[in-house]
Amino acid sequence: MEITTIKVVASDGLTGEVVNQLTNELSKYQFKIMLKYQGTTTIATSSLGVMSLGVPNGANIELSVDGTTEQLEAVVSTLVDNHLVARI
Template structure:
């Protein structure tokens, strides 16, 4: 399993459009990809799960991936977060 912590820096937090982009990227991989915020973990391949977390600006999140393509999956999701201007 691989993991990375990031800070959400977007003024609106993690809202629907960028969350959808993250879900689409995670869905391209075989590995289990999860998003954790405030001790709650959801499958990053589920838009409903991601949106249920209500992640605001300045939140610390943890991304994890576990499976045969875990490194590639995590790297792709982290890059999408940065590309969407969501966080660092």
């Protein structure tokens, strides 16, 4: 498992349409992706799970993949390219 910390830059945090965009993008990957915020972990492709985290703009979250460093980098790049998160 590969893990990194990223910062949420979506103006409203991980809510509503942003969550739909995030889960749609991450559903394209064939490996398990998890998000962790304030001790709670959820599957990143679950809209309800991600919304339940209540992640605000500016928060740091942990992103992990059940895969390689290259797979982790691909996920982070996707989220950065869609202006959802920033690298720390």
